[in-house]
Amino acid sequence: MGRVTDTHAAPTPSSFAEEFLDELHFELGVSRETASPTDLYVALARAVRRHLVEGWFDTLSTQLGGxxxxxxxxxxxxxxxxQLENALLATGLTEVARDALDGLGLSLDELSEQEVEPxxxxxxxxxxxxxxxxxxxxxxxxxxxxxxxxxxxxxxxxxxxxxxxxxxxxxxxxxxxxxxxxxxMAVTVGFGGHTEEPAGTGEGTADGAPGPDARQWVPGWTVEAxxxxxxxxxxxxxxxxxxxxWSARATKAFNLEIFNSGDYEAAVRGQTYAENISKVLYxxxxxxxxxxxxxxxxxxxxxxxxxxxxxxxxxxxxxxxxxxxxxxxxxxxxxxxxxxxxxxxxxxxxxxxxxxxxxxxxxxxxxxxxxxxxxxxxxxxxxxxxxxxxxxxxxxxxxxxxxxxxxxxxxxxxxxxxxxxxxxxxxxxxxxxxxxxxxxxxxxxxxxxxxxxxxxxxxxxxxxxxxxxxxxxxxNGITPRRFVRLANPGLSALLDETVGTGWVKDLDQLRGLEAHAEDPEFRRGFRDVKAANKQRLVDLLATRDGLHLPTDALYDVMVKRLHEYKRQMLKVLHVVTLYDQVRSGALDPADVTPRVVVFGAKAAPGYRMAKDIIALVNAVAATIDADPALAGRLQIAFPANYNVTLAEKLIPAADLSEQISLAGKEASGTGNMKFALNGALTIGTLDGANVEIRDLVGDDNFFLFGMTEPEAEALGQAGYDPGSFYEQDPALKSAIDLIASGAFSHGDPTAFESIVSDLLWKDRFMVLADYRAYLDAQSRVEAAYADPDAWTRSAILNVARSGFFSSDRSIRDYLDRIWHAPAVPARSNGLRD
Ligand code: GPW
Incomplete structure (x- = not known):
């Protein structure tokens, strides 16, 4: 479904091509021959943006009028x-733009790749x-x-x-x-200075005399927004x-004053100071x-x-x-x-x-x-x-x-x-x-x-x-436009065929899939989509990160900020345990379910432990890669710079979604919802929205493990001793000892010392306490994955029952419970009539 358009003629590939060339020639000032890929992308984006402006004006005039x-x-x-793909989807111009560009010997997909995400x-x-x-x-x-x-x-x-x-x-x-x-339309914003009694008349207020409780703030400096x-x-x-x-800019008055006094350096310093305010995201x-x-x-x-x-x-x-x-x-x-x-x-x-x-x-x-x-x-x-x-x-x-x-x-x-x-x-x-x-x-x-x-x-x-x-x-909820319709075109097409196209605006319609969960043909189609998404990811990570990954494996994905409470360390201990068991001969490599463990995570630059954990993940990845015994069986992929663009490719390829925070620490999570909607099964604790995901998809279609929030709380109160878990579980002890021995750091036992000693002596988020339960749950994952039909059925049911997690539903809840602001559909104001 596309945009509800006006009476005037809908764009055609040729009219769109003309708009695109207009932008390129007359706005960017470059010819088709000399244009860089970025120029072409910018011209395309601006040509698409044109088609949003009329609706925007209509929205503004409708809303401001009433x-x-x-x-x-x-x-x-x-x-x-x-932004580009989303704007094309909203304007219904995706195919028009594709055809227009084809006609010019250009590729929509290649130009889209030029966009740097905000x-x-x-x-x-x-x-x-x-x-x-x-x-x-x-x-x-x-x-x-x-x-x-x-x-x-x-x-x-x-x-x-x-x-x-x-x-x-x-x-x-x-x-x-x-x-x-x-x-x-800049707005002046004050900072610093002092407060005083408002002047008797006028000064204190915009409306005349100062009010009874008014004070006057005299800022020391101002910036423009x-x-x-x-x-x-x-x-x-x-x-x-x-x-x-809003972007910060030095006020003119401020600059003028100093310029007139002749102190140019001070003027520039002031400008820099003001503009620093919107310089960088913390x-x-x-x-x-x-x-x-x-x-x-x-x-x-x-x-x-x-x-x-x-x-x-x-x-x-x-x-x-x-x-x-x-x-x-x-x-x-x-x-x-x-x-x-x-x-x-x-x-x-x-x-x-x-x-x-x-x-x-x-x-x-x-x-x-x-x-x-x-x-x-x-x-x-x-x-x-x-x-x-x-x-x-x-x-x-x-x-x-x-x-x-x-x-x-x-x-x-x-x-x-x-x-x-x-x-x-x-x-x-x-x-x-x-x-x-x-x-x-x-x-x-x-x-x-x-x-x-x-x-x-x-x-x-x-x-x-x-x-x-x-x-x-x-x-919380997530938008099905970006995280299903755009990110997963294969699944979207299958959904359209099966339940119609209404799901994009009304995600509860996915319930209609349940009836097809038993249908072998539908299951085959669903599996094919997942396989194609894995192939797409493997191709991307080959060019983007130089990774060589199999497609025929369980894709086990943990993507989110690196934070101790999210427990990436628990995932690492699982991988290290598998490696350790193969290495020691306790586990025949032939019995290892072929698995690609994908991590994506940024650490705050000053967060030492998080950065050490990133280094450990990469070290374990390299060690496993170098071991022929595990070739084709176990691999870690940790593409750098996880962001929204990468998420859109990773999530649709996942089989298993890792949501393993200590219960009571993750407020909600939203990645968990994106995975379920794209047909991954969750391995997770009873934390945040995992609880609601499991209630909806059914406990047969969710791998639950670990302490509950009251149990974790009680263990903390009783005086948690991570060392006792280490002593009592030989596999855990062996995995930690392996890290401590320098096996992943070229024999250097100091490399991950701070991680090891934190786990043994502090372990604030109780990784060791949940280790055994997590490993058992991973064994259940392997058993389930060995039955592709049953796995696919569970994956389909995850999709069918996750409509609740549309952000449209969240917004409806905000409207009903908090905002009480009625919808106001834009009336055409006829910009061009
Ligand atoms: F600490 N969240 C986040 F609460 O991404 F402010 N950044 C933050 O600074 C905070 C929370 C703050 C996340 C939560 O960790 C996550 O559980 C939740 O799903 C998400 O906010 C959206 O509600």
Whole structure:
């Protein structure tokens, strides 16, 4: 199904070819003969973009004309992936473009490969935001995604001697055909300075006399936030939403002043300082470092977005209508400074009284928490916050004072008051952003059923006792457009034939596959698709990474950020055990199920243990490769620089999806959903959304292992001793000893010492405790894989029963439980009529 188009003539290959050449000649200024592959790609992208603009205008005029409510999604990350194929899908122009290019002796697939993906996110949280804006557009919901246009996205990963080395991701180097800058719409954002009593008249507020609670913030310096619009096309609809990313620029006044004083170096320094704000994405996933520049980034995009939102939602209208016109969703705590910023705007700038402003603010904001790890909960030192945002700190203090007073009023004891304070006192005074978000929001949600339960029972339990109705769950989802329709054309064609094409917008229709799970012909077709996807992956990894892989093997895939809680180490111990058993003669290589273990993972650059684990994976891979006994039986493939583009090729080829975090640590996971929808079976713990996946696909079609969350919690309480597991399990002992012996490091026993000693003495995520259960589950995997018919049946049922994990369903849940913003289909405004 394509775009719902207008009355005027649909593009043909020849009209499209003309538009493409127009772009190439007149916009890029190069001839067909001299054009580089990048030029050709850029011209193609811009020719496609033309076909989104009309729907975008219609969407804007429909939404701005009425009195609809819109969703302002605030996220520091959007991990978009490549844009071209998605835009072609949305416009229904894929075949037209292919034919047009063919006619010019060019190949659509080759040009598509030129695109550098915008990696403006770290992992799951950023990719979730990208899936959500896709679903919002597809469902005609008025929505704007707000974020930061990082000049450098997530670093490019390379391996040198098996160790990760980071390179800058200069994704804008060759131009970005998808963005539309609006320098004339720049918003000024202040930082630093001091606060004072507002001047008696006028100065304090936009509307006249200062309000009773107003203070005046006199910033010490300012920067400009320049908006860049990205078009977000819905699928099978006219609607095209907006993603608005802000880029930092030095203010003109600032520059002029210094230039006039003749201090050119200072002027340039100032410019560099300002522009640093949107320079680079922080590469820490779930482990914020509390750096000043990061707080600058957060306030920078939030302040610009709120100014933009208020103008858009209200124009000159009544501030009291704010909660009816806009609903803000805070994607984790990164944008939570928006709460005091809204208070500042209402109280200081617009002169509202505190209570009224607080009521409006609370009714406009909602907060999604994405973690359970204490080290992932953002805190900002009072010292830093007060220096950078003095007025915001005052506002946070007052929010906290009033909140704590209300607690005391309703009989809270001092212990409880101290526990719930937005300000922590030890080890240093700091603002707990998750608490600020919870106090300042209408709804707080977790991202999977188990996660939301644990938020209520543990991380935020005092707050859930106080405000039980505030807490809700919205289980994450993924867009079927990118992760099935685009990533898996073979499966998509089979689905179209079997259940019709409606599944792309209504993923529950996949249920219709269940009836075919017993059909031998359908199973054959399904198996053929998987085999073709493996072949596609093998070809890609041969050219991309120089890997030589068999297609006739079980593809066992673990792709996600490298983090101890995700337990890549458990996977390594499994592989090392297989190797060890073959090497010692305990296992006949002929009895090893041929298996390719694929890893994809970036480590935060400062995360030592994660980087050591990457080195170990590469070392084990090399050692196994060098051993003829395992040839064709066991191999590790660790392509560097795992990203969205690679995920789209890896996931459809997988047989087995590794979701093996310690129960109670992974908030949801979204990779787990992508694999199930592409017909991989999961080996996993009862963690995050795995729980819901297993409930839906059925326990016969899921390899469950490991401790439950209460069991892991109890083991921790009882005093976990990893050494005892090592002593009691000879296979485990032998595997660890092998690593410690230097077998994977050319005899150097020190190479992986820190990993080994951490496992034996600390093992915070209880890898050793779950090792035996994991190995047993892997044996069940092998037995199941030996029966191809039964395996295929399970894989089909995974696809058929995973419709729930569409991000369209997540968005429906947000709409019903939190946002209450009706869909508004764009009306044709007749740009060309
Ligand atoms: F720590 N997630 C992430 F909660 O990718 F902020 N980056 C992050 O910084 C955080 C969470 C944060 C992930 C969760 O780890 C994953 O379980 C979840 O599926 C994903 O966010 C989307 O909700």
């Amino acid at each position: 009195d609809s409510k819109f969703v302002a999604y605030l996220s520091a990350e959007y991990l978009l992936g490549r 990696g403006l996110g770290n992992g799951g949280l950023g990719r979730l935001a990208a899936c959500f804006i896709d679903s919002l557009a597809t469902m005609d919901v008025p929505a704007v995604g707000y974020g930061i246009r990082y000049e450098y996205g997530i670093f490019r990963q390379t391996f040198v001697d098996g160790r990760q080395v980071e390179q800058a991701d200069d994704w804008l180097a060759l131009g970005s055909p998808w963005e539309i800058p609006h320098p004339e 320049v908006p860049y619009n990205y078009l977000v096309p819905g699928y099978g609809t006219r609607n095209v939403n907006t993603l608005r990313l 590469p820490e996933d779930s482990t914020p470092q509390g750096k000043e520049l990061r707080l600058q980034q957060q306030y920078f995009f939030v302040a610009a977005s709120l100014a933009d939102t208020i103008a858009r939602a209200l124009g000159d209208g009544d501030l009291h209508a704010l909660p009816d016109r806009v609903v803000f969703q805070l994607n984790d705590t990164h944008p939570v400074i928006a709460i005091p910023e809204m208070m500042r705007l209402l109280v200081d700038v617009h002169g509202l009284g505190w209570d009224e402003a607080w009521d409006l603010t609370r009714r406009s904001f909602n907060y999604t928490c994405h973690t359970l790890l204490p080290e992932a909960l953002e805190i900002w030192s009072v010292d830093l916050l007060g220096r950078l945002l003095p007025r915001h700190l005052e506002i946070i203090y007052r929010i906290n004072e009033e909140f704590l007073a209300s607690l005391r009023d309703s009989g809270g004891n001092e212990l409880q008051v101290r526990r719930m304070s937005i300000i922590q006192e030890q080890p240093e005074r700091a603002v707990r952003m998750a608490y600020l978000a919870t106090v300042g929001s209408t709804k707080v949600n977790g991202v999977a059923a188990l996660h939301s339960q644990l938020l209520r029972d543990a991380v935020l339990h005092d707050f859930s006792d106080l405000w039980p109705e505030k807490f809700t769950n919205v289980t």
